[in-house]
Amino acid sequence: xLDTSFAIHPxxxxxxxxxxxxxxxxxxxxxxxxxxxxxxxxxxFVRVSFYTEDTVRVTMNPAGYPSFDSSFALIKEPxxxxxxxxxxEDKMMLAASRxxxxxxxxPFRISVYREDGTLLVAEGARGMGFNEKKEVICxxxxxxxxxxxxxxEKSGFLNKRGEKMTMWNTDVYAPHNPETDSLYQSIPxxxxxxxxxxxxIFFDNTFKSAFDLKTDEDSYSFGAEGGQLDYxxxxxxxPKEVLQQYTELTGRMNMPPKWAIGYxxxxxxxxxxxxxxxxxxxxxxxxxxxxxxxxxxxxxxGYRVFTFDHERFPNPKKLVQDLLExxxxxxxIVDPGVKEDPEYKTYQEGxxxxxxxKYIEGHPYFGEVWPGxxxxxxxxxxxxxxxxxxxxxxxxxxxxxxIWNDMNEPAVFNETKTMDVKVMxxxxxxxxxxxxxxxxxxxxxxxxxxxxxxxxxxGDRPFLLTRAGYAxxxxxxxxxxxxxxxxxxxxxxxxxMVMNLGVSGVPFAGPDVGGFAHxxxxxxxxxxxxxxxxxxxxxxxxxxxxxxxxxxAFGEKVESITKKYIELRYVWMPFMYNLFREAHLTGVPxxxxxxxEYPEDPSTMNVSDQFLLGxxxxxxxxxxxxxxxxxxxLPHGKWHDYWTDTVYEGGQHVLIKAELDVLPIFVKDGxxxxxxxxxxxxxxxxxxxxFHVYAELDGSAEYSLYEDDAKTFAYEDDHFAEIxxxxxxxxxxxxxxxxxxxxxxxxxxxxxxxxxxxxxxxTEFKLNGQTVKGNRLNVNDTVIIKGTLQHD
Ligand code: GLC
Numbered sequence: 001x002l003d004t005s006f007a008i009h010p011x012x013x014x015x016x017x018x019x020x021x022x023x024x025x026x027x028x029x030x031x032x033x034x035x036x037x038x039x040x041x042x043x044x045f046v047r048v049s050f051y052t053e054d055t056v057r058v059t060m061n062p063a064g065y066p067s068f069d070s071s072f073a074l075i076k077e078p079x080x081x082x083x084x085x086x087x088x089e090d091k092m093m094l095a096a097s098r099x100x101x102x103x104x105x106x107p108f109r110i111s112v113y114r115e116d117g118t119l120l121v122a123e124g125a126r127g128m129g130f131n132e133k134k135e136v137i138c139x140x141x142x143x144x145x146x147x148x149x150x151x152x153e154k155s156g157f158l159n160k161r162g163e164k165m166t167m168w169n170t171d172v173y174a175p176h177n178p179e180t181d182s183l184y185q186s187i188p189x190x191x192x193x194x195x196x197x198x199x200x201i202f203f204d205n206t207f208k209s210a211f212d213l214k215t216d217e218d219s220y221s222f223g224a225e226g227g228q229l230d231y232x233x234x235x236x237x238x239p240k241e242v243l244q245q246y247t248e249l250t251g252r253m254n255m256p257p258k259w260a261i262g263y264x265x266x267x268x269x270x271x272x273x274x275x276x277x278x279x280x281x282x283x284x285x286x287x288x289x290x291x292x293x294x295x296x297x298x299x300x301x302g303y304r305v306f307t308f309d310h311e312r313f314p315n316p317k318k319l320v321q322d323l324l325e326x327x328x329x330x331x332x333i334v335d336p337g338v339k340e341d342p343e344y345k346t347y348q349e350g351x352x353x354x355x356x357x358k359y360i361e362g363h364p365y366f367g368e369v370w371p372g373x374x375x376x377x378x379x380x381x382x383x384x385x386x387x388x389x390x391x392x393x394x395x396x397x398x399x400x401x402x403i404w405n406d407m408n409e410p411a412v413f414n415e416t417k418t419m420d421v422k423v424m425x426x427x428x429x430x431x432x433x434x435x436x437x438x439x440x441x442x443x444x445x446x447x448x449x450x451x452x453x454x455x456x457x458x459g460d461r462p463f464l465l466t467r468a469g470y471a472x473x474x475x476x477x478x479x480x481x482x483x484x485x486x487x488x489x490x491x492x493x494x495x496x497m498v499m500n501l502g503v504s505g506v507p508f509a510g511p512d513v514g515g516f517a518h519x520x521x522x523x524x525x526x527x528x529x530x531x532x533x534x535x536x537x538x539x540x541x542x543x544x545x546x547x548x549x550x551x552x553a554f555g556e557k558v559e560s561i562t563k564k565y566i567e568l569r570y571v572w573m574p575f576m577y578n579l580f581r582e583a584h585l586t587g588v589p590x591x592x593x594x595x596x597e598y599p600e601d602p603s604t605m606n607v608s609d610q611f612l613l614g615x616x617x618x619x620x621x622x623x624x625x626x627x628x629x630x631x632x633x634l635p636h637g638k639w640h641d642y643w644t645d646t647v648y649e650g651g652q653h654v655l656i657k658a659e660l661d662v663l664p665i666f667v668k669d670g671x672x673x674x675x676x677x678x679x680x681x682x683x684x685x686x687x688x689x690x691f692h693v694y695a696e697l698d699g700s701a702e703y704s705l706y707e708d709d710a711k712t713f714a715y716e717d718d719h720f721a722e723i724x725x726x727x728x729x730x731x732x733x734x735x736x737x738x739x740x741x742x743x744x745x746x747x748x749x750x751x752x753x754x755x756x757x758x759x760x761x762x763t764e765f766k767l768n769g770q771t772v773k774g775n776r777l778n779v780n781d782t783v784i785i786k787g788t789l790q791h792d
Contacts, residue, residue: 021137023129024060027105030092032085035068037094041108044128048110050081051232054098055245056112060138060229062130067228069430071204072440073471075251099235112199112233120192120199121233124219128229136205137223138231139216145194147605148213148220149239149593150504152187152471153481155180158496158593159606160190161213168208169439169468170418171411173483173517176493184409184467184482186439187504188222189250191242196600200234200242202249202471206439226436239503239596240588247505247587251475255584256508258682258710259329260402260463260478261576262291263566265550266331266512266541269296272312273319279550280328284680288551288563289570291681292329294404294541299332303371304339306346306394320399327683331402331465332395336410336445337374340366346391350375355384357434360424367412367419376410379444380425380437388445389452396456402463403449405477408442409468442468443476450476459712465537471505474587478508478537486515486546491528492623496608498535502589503596507580510537519547522554523625523660526561530663531621533565534572534613536580536590561661567678574674574689574705579614581706590614598635607633616671617642620656620664630664632656638669640694645757645782647696667694672703672725682710685748689789691738692755693727700728707747719744723789725754734759735766738787746791754785 025042032038036049036057047059047066057078059066086093092103102111109123126139148160156163156178167186176183188209189202201222203209209224223229234245265283270276276293283290299316301307308316320330338356341347350356351364356375358364366373378384392403412418421435434441446466453462466477473479481497484490494511501509513532514520520528520542529551532538542549551562569576579590588596592612594604610620610632618639620632634650641648641656642665648654656664667673675690695701708720722741727734736754740747754767756774758781765774767787774783 020132021129024108027108048101050083050096051078053096054235055232056099056101057232060128062134073204073250076249114235135225136229137221138229139219139221142218142220143194147193148190150190150500152504153183153185153501155493157606158608164214165211169409171409175485185469187471189246189471189504191239191503193595193599198236198239198242200246201231202246203231205230207436239599243587250472250505252584252587253474253508255715256580257461257463259291262682263289263569264292264539265290266294266539268544269298271298286552289566289680292331295332297333297370304344305334306391317398324399327681329402330400331404333404333406335407336376337369339371340373340375355387357423365420365423369407378426379448380427382428385448388448392452393456401457401460405445405449405466408445410441440470442466443470443473446476474506479506481511483516484511485518486520486524488624490515498591499593499611502591505587507583507589508536510535512541514540514542514549516541517543520549522558526558527622529562529565533569534619570679571675574676578706601635603633616668618666622658628659629655629657632664638696639666642667669694669696670701672701674705687749689749689752690755691725694757695729698729702726708745721745721747732762733764737768750789752787752789756783759783
């Protein structure tokens with residue numbers, strides 16, 4: 001009935017939330033303890049502890065002393081921070097070197113300041129409290145200049161001011177639209193950007209939680225259905241530093257194997273071995289690069305995980321090996337639901353060894369998913385995570401290195417869309433209900449799968465794709481944004497969604513390119529592939545019953561343009577890989593919203609239809625049909641059109657022409673861009689590196705290219721190379737210095753070219769001190785200088 005106008009029947013008055021708010025009231029007692037400062041107020045207990053020099057943790061429990069239970073998100077232990085405390089009549093001050101806290105005593109109100117005295121977080125008429133159900137909540141003042149980013153995977157625009165958001169991992173097949181709230185991931189972390197400076201708040205509570213940046217004009221709130229109010233404030237002051245601080249707590253991604261950032265092809269489903277082979281043959285015949293083919297649920301025997309349907313896939317090992325020889329990886333889907341079947345090994349083992357989720361009374365929970373009635377592993381127990389991880393030997397024995405985790409919210413085909421919240425998770429002897437641990441089910445499945453695969457594949461890097469997750473999911477998996485549709489609106493929506501995932505600590509993310517449900521069109525596939533070639537995760541996937549969506553499905557013209565952009569992904573791979581390295585080291589994402597690099601520029605605050613790659617490349621995809629022009633905002637500085645070499649002055653909007661085969665790309669003046677070569681897949685070695693130098697006038701440009709073996713963890717032991725290129729420009733002379741700094745790894749290529757865009761006509765060139773004659777091209781007035789890299 002709620003799908004019709006009956007939903008707004010006049011007799012159907014919306015129920016008010018009718019939630020009471022009880023403030024924790026006046027401070028009664030303050031004590032310094034080893035774990036922080038403990039405060040007792042009339043109606044609650046608060047602990048303030050300094051986690052690092054720039055991060056403070058506030059924990060409030062209305063019912064008793066805040067507990068210090070370990071968190072699922074955090075991997076960092078608190079540091080020993082020196083805190084100065086001053087106690088005045090009406091307030092107390094707690095100061096660490098880069099962040100401090102003021103506590104007003106009556107009523108108890110907490111404010112957080114940066115070292116320079118800037119007020120970051122403040123409480124006003126309301127502070128921390130709870131309602132009649134003892135659900136915790138707090139209110140913070142909202143400055144007119146506040147912009148909000150992050151919150152994981154949400155629909156709508158980039159800036160979340162004016163939104164109300166719920167965190168509850170949900171399988172949403174209905175078309176995602178701006179009022180779709182909970183999706184598959186719950187990441188209760190956000191950055192506030194105010195007058196060019198940023199701070200972060202991470203609300204580490206796994207219950208269903210809510211953020212309200214809408215109801216009041218001058219305050220916002222966050223709270224949860226259970227548990228404590230437990231949040232961290234990070235001082236920034238730049239948005240990149242906020243991300244570093246947040247990912248210091250929750251972890252960063254490992255380096256992906258290079259094949260994981262190539263082009264991936266999927267469909268629900270490539271149903272037989274013959275179909276997969278024919279698919280691969282088409283890629284080869286057409287010369288379209290591809291790194292991975294996905295096997296959706298049809299590969300299994302009756303949708304039983306860790307099995308193959310031997311009629312459809314008579315020889316999976318041979319299939320995987322044959323593809324591997326061509327440099328192509330197979331990625332099978334693995335869902336958590338284990339078919340209830342007493343003759344099925346995984347079900348037997350799971351039952352006998354007590355691995356499945358069960359009710360407090362001891363009987364297992366069953367839910368309906370693809371295999372029918374199914375049990376669900378209880379990933380909150382270490383022994384179950386190990387068992388499940390070890391089961392992946394089934395795949396690794398075939399030569400598989402990548403796994404696709406789906407339906408791990410967990411999704412169940414019932415009214416609530418998930419497991420009964422009364423189910424009791426074992427949680428390694430500290431049992432908790434599914435109501436409390438629902439949001440971490442996907443994260444823990446990811447931990448189990450990633451660690452299991454890591455152990456099984458002999459030192460190579462596993463690849464994991466997941467649909468569900470919680471804060472910290474970046475440690476184990478890349479994330480795709482679930483069941484989108486082949487709508488232009490969903491192409492547009494995917495950009496802020498992936499950018500906000502990026503500023504929620506998840507740098508490796510992307511949507512189903514071309515759209516999952518609904519029928520795509522050739523034009524939409526082109527425009528989506530253009531954008532997809534530059535999103536961190538690049539997979540074309542579509543649903544059962546939809547039109548074919550492979551690059552060649554719409555005739556030659558569409559094929560040649562999509563091919564051009566898939567090839568471009570491989571040309572740009574050295575640059576993309578470098579950005580993954582940065583994400584691995586700092587937590588700063590590959591795909592960046594403009595505010596991340598230009599936090600002082602008010603025009604960047606809600607740019608949802610453009611993104612940056614690193615700090616030097618701006619991508620402005622076409623997001624509507626029949627459109628060959630668009631406005632592009634270029635932040636200050638000069639920008640080079642990647643295709644035409646036209647130079648634009650930034651700090652303004654420009655109108656850009658983009659015929660169907662053009663994705664608008666701009667490179668910032670003063671930067672250097674490494675380009676590899678087109679190749680069938682990332683297993684093929686790089687033979688030549690080209691460095692494009694974009695520097696108009698006097699000054700200098702530099703770039704450091706990171707390379708490692710792209711497949712093992714040897715980089716952790718410093719087996720990598722950094723090739724530094726430095727160009728300085730003075731009147732009529734361009735000096736280029738190129739050398740390899742660290743020698744822990746020898747790059748595959750020795751030959752390189754430096755392409756200088758727009759040097760003045762009479763310029764002289766010096767390469768590593770030697771005068772060289774460049775080859776001047778009439779096209780775009782560029783000069784090419786050739787060199788050879790000397791390996792130490
Ligand atoms: C879910 C996934 C989708 C997958 C399908 C069948 O809808 O989100 O990607 O293809 O299940 O496994």
